[in-house]
Amino acid sequence: MESVSQLTQWAWLIPLYGGMAALLSLPWSLGLLKGQKSAAFAGIAAMAVAFGHSLFALLASLGSPEPYRLSLSWLNAGDVHLDxxxxFTPLTLGMLTLVTGISFLVQIYSLSYMAAEGGLPRYYGLLNFFTAAMLGLVISDNLLITYACWELMGLCSYLLVGFWFHKASATQAARKAFLTTRVGDFLLLVGIVALYVTAGTLDFAALGIWAETAQLAPAFAAFLTLLLFAGPVGKxxxxxxxxWLPDAMEGPTPVSALIHAATMVAAGVFLVVKLEPVFALSPFTMGFIAWTGAVTALGSALIALVQNDIKRVLAYSTISQLGYMFMALGAGHPEAAVFHLFTHAFFKAMLFLGSGSVIHAMHEAEHQTxxxxxxxxxxxxxxxxxxMPITATTFGLGVLSIAGVFPLAGFWSKDSVLHALQEATEQSPQFSGVYLVALxxxxxxxxxxxxxxxLTFTGKARTPEAASVHESPWLMTLPLAVLAVPSGIAGFLGNAWFVKEELSLSLLTLSTAVVALGFTASFLLYGVKIPTGGMSKVLAPIHTALENRLYLDxxxxxxxxAGTVQLGALFAWFDRTIVDGLVNAISTLTWAGAETLKYLENGKAQVYLLVVMASVLTLGLLSYTVQAGSLPGL
Structure with a gap:
């Protein structure tokens, strides 16, 4: 027991494993050492150690659920004290296990998926640095560390989305992701400063205690919490x-699996969970969070209906499922949001890696033809x-799980969210619309x-390439098979250990009915392919709007x-014309004066005496004129 306890006490090393692997990849990334796969193996080994450490620390915490806190004084200046x-709690250690486990599988998968790509050390270094930043955010009990890790993840996502920087579309997507999330991050920073000035602390535990007795004006509480919520909205x-998220598909598919399953997009949900007592100070903000999640979930689901890119469907699916989590958070049920966050990580990672397996097979067939x-x-x-039987089977399991089919993981967590919204509706009618949107x-x-x-797996092959594909290598199918296990059973175990919610027969019937309706409609249209008649023409304008992402982009x-470009052009004109013009005018005047006066400095004494005499005579004449009154007013 003592050794396990020591693992928990040393769990602060877990983020450092990935950070050290990222640093070790630098000599290969810079071309100082040869053998790209050496950096890859080092990264995989580091993440394996991190996963093992996390898992054993989690098991120890289940036997002794008392939280373990590690604090280090960082800044003491007058009244300012920052630690x-x-x-480390069962929740944070469970999240560490989840992140390191999925990152480990993604890195194994990448050995085959990225085998033909250059820059493998850079890729693995960024993956490990990205994972380390998320791990740091998970264990931080302080908004200062949280924000630092938050920004590091933004940097890593920019570099990973734009990994293929020779492609214009990849660099544009990276910039879009970075700049869009900066909007939320800036507002979050303002909110953190305002919260520190108001509460006098940045520690989550201390903020929870402060929030129990805080008396804030409703308008200020709403303003403060909305600033804090802006960061999760972006991330x-x-x-x-x-x-930004659909365009982030320009990065390698394993990166998409990591971003969508266990790192960046999960960070926003996790931050709201940690600050839940603070958000609860404003009922308006709680309702706003719920409706933000509802609008996002419904809008993204509608756009996903018409997407043809296999990864973009999953991207909009992620946005929609995150909306579910925020609906639960706004309803005051963070446990339901965290439960869905955990199960979603498993089946969404499996779905993205499955899509990568399909893309890899199609790409190879394309080269052959x-x-x-x-x-x-x-x-x-x-x-x-x-x-591709393994890919198809695991992908099908992921489809059933994310749809919420009993008894797979997604069923338990999604019904937990629906149950939370049902309870919130009974307490406050404002959540009835949110509950309907969730259904x-x-x-x-x-x-x-x-x-x-x-479209992907059934029917007949629609191209020669599809007819010639074969199953992906075992390095790619093994992670799919491993992820299939928690995608099937994690919901049942999580409900029994974490949420402990009794199964509601009425809710089970209702959720199963709406899921069955969706499956039936899809089967008729894309499985049996019944003729739609004139319905297609009627729905054509809606289809066009959804294809164009509801024209938001x-x-x-x-x-x-366009406004930013025009504003930049205005500033550029002001800089070139006014600022540079003023500087150039001063330099021109200085040059002209120097050119004029240099002729008086010729080194001849008689010329200097002549100038002195002329000056004396001029001053004398001016003095006489003034005294004589010829220049009145002087």
């Missing part, structure tokens, strides 16, 4: 700052079920996810982006 505090891709297909477009696929979104989720499965392009 660097780390907290977790909620409306209206959600536009020397064609130029869009290997991510599901319309060029079909019939992959028999050719509609569940139906849409079943529809677009099964549509994705039908175009709106931002014409307002925010």
């Amino acid at each position: 660097l505090t780390l907290l 977790s891709a909620q409306f209206p700052l959600h536009v 020397h064609s130029h297909l869009d290997v991510q477009d599901m319309r060029y696929m079909g019939g992959l079920l028999g050719r 509609v979104t569940a139906c849409l989720t079943a529809f677009y996810m099964s549509r994705q499965f039908f 175009a709106l931002y392009e014409r307002t925010v982006v």
Whole structure:
């Protein structure tokens, strides 16, 4: 027991394993050492150690659930006292196990997926640094450390999304992700400063105690908490700052799996959970959080209905599922949000890695046929079920789980969110609309996810490339098989250990009915392919709007982006014309004066005496004139 306790006390090392692996990759990244896979193996080994340490520390915490806190004084100046505090509880250690486990599987998967790519040391270094930043955020019990790790993740996501920087689309997507999240991050920083001035502390535990007795004006409480919520809106891709996440698909698929499952997008949810007592100070903000999640979940689900890119469907699915988590948070049930966060990490990582397996197989077939297909477009696929059985089976399991089919993981966590919204509706009618949106979104989720499965894996191959694909290497299928286990059973175990919610027969019936409706509609349209008649023409304008992402990206392009460009042009004109013109005028006058006066400095004494005499005579004449009154007023 003592050795296990020591593992818990030394759990602060867990983020450092990834950080050290990232540093060790530098000599290979800079070309100082040869052998790209050496850096990859070092990263995988470091993450394996981190996962093992996290797992044993978690087991120790289950036997002794008392939290372990590690604090280090960082700044003491007058009345300002800031500590660097780390907290280890079963929740944080479980999150450490989740993040390190998924990162470990993603890195194994990447050995095969990225084998033909250059820059492998840079890739693995960034993956480990990214993971380390998320791990630091998880264990931090202080907003100062949290924000530092928060920004490090933003930097890593920028570098990973733009990993293929030779592609214009990748660099644009990286900039879009970085700048969009900066909006929320700046407001979050303002909120942190305002919270420190108000509460006098940045420690989460102390903030919870302060919030129990805090008496804030409703308007100020709403203002303060909305500033804090802006950061999670950006990081977790909620409306209206959600536009960066679909474009982030330009990065390598394993990166997408890590971002969408266990790191960046989960950070926003985790921060709101940690600050839940502070957010509870403003009922307005709690309702705002719930409705933000509802609008995001429904809007993203609608857009996902018409997407043809296999990764973009999953991207909008992630945004929608994050909306579910924020609905639960706004309803005052953080346990339901965290439960769905955990289960979603498993099946979403499996789905993204499954999509990567399909893309990898299509890409290889494309090379063999020397064609130029869009290997991510599901319309060029079909019939992959028999050719890629492991990928298809695990992907199908992920589809059923995310849709909420009993008894898979997604069922338990999604029904936990629905149950939380049902309870909130009974207490406050304002949540009835949120509850209805959650049910509609569940139906849409079943529809677009099964549509994705039908288009990709069933029917006949629609292209020669799809007809010639084969199963991916075992390094890619092994992580899929491993993730299939928690995607199936994690919900039941989590409900028994964590949420401990009794199964409601009425809710089970209702949620199953809406999911069945979505599956049935998708099967008829994409499985059986019944003729739609004139319905397609009627729905054509809606289809076009959804294809264009409800025109939000175009709106931002014409307002925010165009306005910023015009403002930059105005500042550039002011800098070139006014600022530079003033500086140039002063230099010109100085030069002209010097050019004029230099002729008086010729080194001849008689000239200097002549100037002195002329000056004396001029001053004497001027003095006489003034005394004579010829210049009145002087």
